[in-house]
Amino acid sequence: MTYCVGLKLNAGLVLLSDTRTNAGLDNIAIYRKMFFFENPGERVIAIMTAGSLSVTQTTLARLHEAIDDEMADETTSILKAPTMLQVASMIGDCLARTRREISDQLRDLSQHQASASFIVAGQRAGGDMRMFLIYPEGNFIEATEDTPFLQIGEHKYGKPILDRVVTPATSLADAQKAVLLSMDSTLRSNLSVGMPLDLAIIEKDACAVSAKRRILDGDPDFARMSVEWSNALRDSFVKVSI
Amino acid sequence: MTYCVGLKLNAGLVLLSDTRTNAGLDNIAIYRKMFFFENPGERVIAIMTAGSLSVTQTTLARLHEAIDDEMADETTSILKAPTMLQVASMIGDCLARTRREISDQLRDLSQHQASASFIVAGQRAGGDMRMFLIYPEGNFIEATEDTPFLQIGEHKYGKPILDRVVTPATSLADAQKAVLLSMDSTLRSNLSVGMPLDLAIIEKDACAVSAKRRILDGDPDFARMSVEWSNALRDSFVKVSI
Numbered sequence: 001m002t003y004c005v006g007l008k009l010n011a012g013l014v015l016l017s018d019t020r021t022n023a024g025l026d027n028i029a030i031y032r033k034m035f036f037f038e039n040p041g042e043r044v045i046a047i048m049t050a051g052s053l054s055v056t057q058t059t060l061a062r063l064h065e066a067i068d069d070e071m072a073d074e075t076t077s078i079l080k081a082p083t084m085l086q087v088a089s090m091i092g093d094c095l096a097r098t099r100r101e102i103s104d105q106l107r108d109l110s111q112h113q114a115s116a117s118f119i120v121a122g123q124r125a126g127g128d129m130r131m132f133l134i135y136p137e138g139n140f141i142e143a144t145e146d147t148p149f150l151q152i153g154e155h156k157y158g159k160p161i162l163d164r165v166v167t168p169a170t171s172l173a174d175a176q177k178a179v180l181l182s183m184d185s186t187l188r189s190n191l192s193v194g195m196p197l198d199l200a201i202i203e204k205d206a207c208a209v210s211a212k213r214r215i216l217d218g219d220p221d222f223a224r225m226s227v228e229w230s231n232a233l234r235d236s237f238v239k240v241s242i
Numbered sequence: 243m244t245y246c247v248g249l250k251l252n253a254g255l256v257l258l259s260d261t262r263t264n265a266g267l268d269n270i271a272i273y274r275k276m277f278f279f280e281n282p283g284e285r286v287i288a289i290m291t292a293g294s295l296s297v298t299q300t301t302l303a304r305l306h307e308a309i310d311d312e313m314a315d316e317t318t319s320i321l322k323a324p325t326m327l328q329v330a331s332m333i334g335d336c337l338a339r340t341r342r343e344i345s346d347q348l349r350d351l352s353q354h355q356a357s358a359s360f361i362v363a364g365q366r367a368g369g370d371m372r373m374f375l376i377y378p379e380g381n382f383i384e385a386t387e388d389t390p391f392l393q394i395g396e397h398k399y400g401k402p403i404l405d406r407v408v409t410p411a412t413s414l415a416d417a418q419k420a421v422l423l424s425m426d427s428t429l430r431s432n433l434s435v436g437m438p439l440d441l442a443i444i445e446k447d448a449c450a451v452s453a454k455r456r457i458l459d460g461d462p463d464f465a466r467m468s469v470e471w472s473n474a475l476r477d478s479f480v481k482v483s484i
Binding site for chain 1: 398399401402403405406407415416418419420422423427430431463467470471472474475476477478479481482483484
């Protein structure tokens with residue numbers, strides 16, 4: 001499993017992903033699930049991935065290959081596409097094609113279906129910040145004022161805190177706290193979501209990654225925050241009357 | 243969907259269920275999902291149900307029919323079975339048989355499978371309180387000291403609060419608060435879980451239902467508790483530092 005969450009706020013984009021990949025409980029590994037395509041000042045595109053590793057890796061590799069192609073143009077390279085909508089559409093097409101091909105290969109031996117979904121967030125100079133959730137079929141939805149966050153993977157445990165505290169006006173500092181607490185609830189409840197974490201901030205109109213941080217297992221700040229939150233929840237529980 | 247949760251504590255059993263049944267989002271109805279079989283002072287058995295309504299209703303009806311049968315004996319009536327383990331086993335067999343029959347009927351017209359799961363909790367005079375989660379296949383697991391709660395249906399949204407505050411030593415008052423807050427998180431996030439709620443307490447060694455209460459939509463105490471909890475969570479969020 002996986003948990004990735006992205007917030008689209010007035011002040012910028014805040015992204016958080018875990019790194020655990022598993023093929024059964026007895027075969028776990030660490031793989032990055034957050035990727036950046038950047039031409040600083042002109043555009044920044046972040047992709048977070050959930051699903052079959054063969055699908056997500058092959059899709060990312062194909063996006064890179066298309067960018068590096070000498071013949072790359074605005075219809076093939078996400079670094080040349082004129083709008084974020086077209087970026088999302090190109091990534092969706094690439095994901096859907098890769099997923100279909102791998103599912104066809106799998107059909108030879110098993111009923112297993114390969115699948116994956118992405119969160120794509122970014123901004124082009126002169127355009128708005130946008131954030132999309134791309135489904136395995138290649139279609140997508142977009143974060144809005146009413147629903148300023150998108151999640152992929154194990155989304156349920158970490159949703160109540162986002163529902164309660166995140167609005168488009170949330171500050172970037174509070175937003176980091178919100179996604180980390182959302183991840184903390186998920187880590188506690190689903191073993192297939194695991195440390196380390198990748199956190200990134202893309203400030204509005206920077207058109208570049210403003211900050212990124214890998215949070216390792218045992219990170220003292222994350223551990224302290226997790227304990228403070230547990231204690232605060234228990235205190236709140238005591239205070240509420242029935 | 244459904245959300246039912248049961249706690250097995252040193253002081254007694256605490257049970258909470260919602261009442262929403264749906265066949266698609268455009269067809270919702272209220273059906274009780276908590277049932278009691280009682281011979282006060284001698285035994286009490288509570289059943290909570292999740293899954294296809296035709297399976298849960300038919301299983302319950304068959305359990306009643308077996309009790310009312312003049313020839314009922316300790317192998318056919320859950321009010322005569324000598325232990326809670328045998329009660330769980332009889333209910334599991336009845337559930338599995340009913341589910342198989344209905345799935346066979348459905349196969350005529352669709353690929354749809356009927357399924358259901360139960361929480362069975364209770365006590366016989368001279369025996370211990372016990373609580374089981376019965377799977378659609380009829381097998382079951384039991385609540386223990388380490389894991390004193392069981393959930394069926396939409397269990398994810400409401401699990402973090404239980405993980406944090408419930409232990410076997412939790413008082414019955416705190417336990418009621420915990421299951422109601424667990425339900426509150428679930429109601430907010432999953433439309434197919436809905437009011438009214440059924441809450442029941444079975445005190446240790448009472449061998450009878452000690453208290454039951456239907457909490458209607460708009461119940462002022464539940465609404466106030468929900469608001470207090472939201473406010474306490476937001477206050478906690480502000481206090482935690484990153």
